[in-house]
Amino acid sequence: MHELMVTESIRDIALRHAEEAHATRITDLFLVIGELSSIVDDSVQFYWDFVTEGTMAEGATLHFRRIPAEMTCSACGHRYSPRRALPCPACDSNDVRVTAGEEFFLEAIEVENEKAEIRE
Numbered sequence: 001m002h003e004l005m006v007t008e009s010i011r012d013i014a015l016r017h018a019e020e021a022h023a024t025r026i027t028d029l030f031l032v033i034g035e036l037s038s039i040v041d042d043s044v045q046f047y048w049d050f051v052t053e054g055t056m057a058e059g060a061t062l063h064f065r066r067i068p069a070e071m072t073c074s075a076c077g078h079r080y081s082p083r084r085a086l087p088c089p090a091c092d093s094n095d096v097r098v099t100a101g102e103e104f105f106l107e108a109i110e111v112e113n114e115k116a117e118i119r120e
Helices: 002-020 041-051
Strands: 025-034 061-067 072-074 096-100 105-110
Touching: 002 025, 002 041, 002 105, 041 061
Parallel strands: 025 061
Antiparallel strands: 025 105, 072 096
């Protein structure tokens, strides 16, 4: 259910930026989602049609880009995928931190406006 609130937030951000750009329609949204985030692409896609009905974002296509999880060892600086091991595979330290894979943001929005529709 939290994807509904997330999807509504995405819609609100996109609408605000589209209005600032004097857009007439939002055509595409590009979302970046980390592998370790709790966001499920299919759920966001499912709610999108409902939350955008009657807005300039209705019918916009969502594009998802997944960021793989990555850990960095604080002891030796080695970067690795946590799928292999949680302790650092280079020095066996447990002093590691997540350095990629928790992201979730709206990277870009494509819009149409009256000026863009008049092409030379």
